Amino acid sequence: MPKSLVLASPTPVVALGLRDRLAAYWALTKPRITFEVVLIAAFGFLLGTPGPVDWARFCHAMLGIGLLSGGIAALNQWMEHPADGQMRRTATRPIPSGKVTPFQALLFGLVLTIGAEAYLCPTVNPLTAVLGLATAIGYVWIYTPLKTRTWLSTAIGSFPGAMPPLVGWAAAAGSLSLEAWVLFAIMFFWQFPHFYAIAWMYREDYRRAGIGMLPVIEADGRRTIRQTLITGLVTVGLSLLPFWLGLSGWIYLAGALVLGALFLQSCLTLARTRTNLAAKRVLRASVMYLPMLFLLMTLNRL
Numbered sequence: 001m002p003k004s005l006v007l008a009s010p011t012p013v014v015a016l017g018l019r020d021r022l023a024a025y026w027a028l029t030k031p032r033i034t035f036e037v038v039l040i041a042a043f044g045f046l047l048g049t050p051g052p053v054d055w056a057r058f059c060h061a062m063l064g065i066g067l068l069s070g071g072i073a074a075l076n077q078w079m080e081h082p083a084d085g086q087m088r089r090t091a092t093r094p095i096p097s098g099k100v101t102p103f104q105a106l107l108f109g110l111v112l113t114i115g116a117e118a119y120l121c122p123t124v125n126p127l128t129a130v131l132g133l134a135t136a137i138g139y140v141w142i143y144t145p146l147k148t149r150t151w152l153s154t155a156i157g158s159f160p161g162a163m164p165p166l167v168g169w170a171a172a173a174g175s176l177s178l179e180a181w182v183l184f185a186i187m188f189f190w191q192f193p194h195f196y197a198i199a200w201m202y203r204e205d206y207r208r209a210g211i212g213m214l215p216v217i218e219a220d221g222r223r224t225i226r227q228t229l230i231t232g233l234v235t236v237g238l239s240l241l242p243f244w245l246g247l248s249g250w251i252y253l254a255g256a257l258v259l260g261a262l263f264l265q266s267c268l269t270l271a272r273t274r275t276n277l278a279a280k281r282v283l284r285a286s287v288m289y290l291p292m293l294f295l296l297m298t299l300n301r302l
């Protein structure tokens with residue numbers, strides 16, 4: 001297929017009923033990713049709570065974090081809608097499919113992002129708002145433009161990507177501690193198997209849009225596999241630290257080992273078979289692994 005082929009024509013906005021219009025705006029927030037962001041932030045909040053849980057603050061924090069995650073997802077789509085229109089996976093998104101204009105998406109993203117910041121600062125605490133702002137800048141203004149410039153963009157995007165537990169912790173505690181940074185580190189390394197699996201599955205799509213992720217730029221996939229295995233191992237190794245730090249107990253340790261073994265098994269299967277199906281299993285395993293690990297950590301503490 002020629003590189004220049006545009007899968008979704010940049011049509012002007014199509015006439016939509018209210019329901020479809022709302023659905024298009026909802027899609028701009030990348031709801032499934034935003035859901036996982038809020039979930040991990042919620043675990044971060046509970047883990048960072050020093051005494052009894054302040055449920056009012058918890059609700060404010062989750063609402064603000066959800067709005068922020070949705071807002072930056074919309075801004076990301078505003079910035080990369082030409083590339084999204086070139087890829088099968090993203091060609092049906094609200095902007096390339098003409099359901100929302102780029103300007104509407106920009107406005108929506110700004111309102112949500114600025115609104116979230118203005119909400120988090122007084123109702124939760126300034127530290128949470130500052131970390132949220134750093135996440136927005138890191139994701140929208142640093143990671144997104146770098147996607148077409150360097151294969152290292154994914155490693156850079158992992159910094160804002162790892163913020164949910166840190167932001168959740170800050171919302172509860174009003175400060176950050178070693179334990180919070182350990183949660184950040186687990187999530188930072190977790191992302192490598194996650195996005196290498198995705199980049200493997202969609203490498204033709206990414207190539208067409210000029211996004212040179214590692215599986216796109218290397219011919220044989222060896223570095224992708226090596227980095228997937230190493231970062232998978234580092235993730236599982238780091239996942240044992242909450243036990244040693246006294247954040248969680250024996251049930252967590254046993255569960256983390258079982259979950260880690262399953263996650264690593266999916267990475268090893270990808271290394272052995274190098275198929276798209278195996279990459280899909282790594283993606284599924286990664287999406288399950290993280291919330292289950294944090295759930296165990298939190299339950300075990302309670």
Ligand code: HEM
Pocket residue numbers: 032033036037040089154155157158160161162164191194195198287
């Ligand atoms: C540099 C970091 C990351 C990159 C490049 C990345 C990229 C992607 C992409 C392209 C997909 C779509 C896969 C598909 O359509 O089949 C995806 C799925 C997903 N990602 Fe990530 N992601 C990253 C980090 C994160 C983070 C930090 C979270 C959450 C806290 C997350 C949660 C998810 C979830 C839940 C899905 C599945 C969504 C679904 O079911 O459609 N990702 N990721």
Ligand SMILES: CC(C)=CCC/C(C)=C/CC/C(C)=C/COP(=O)(O)OP(=O)(O)O
Pocket residue numbers: 033037041065068069076132135139143157158160161162163164167
């Ligand atoms: C606290 C808080 C609000 C945290 C937000 C965390 C965050 C920034 C998550 C997104 C991580 C990420 C790099 C996703 C991929 O985007 P992509 O542009 O590569 O994906 P795409 O190709 O599907 O658009």
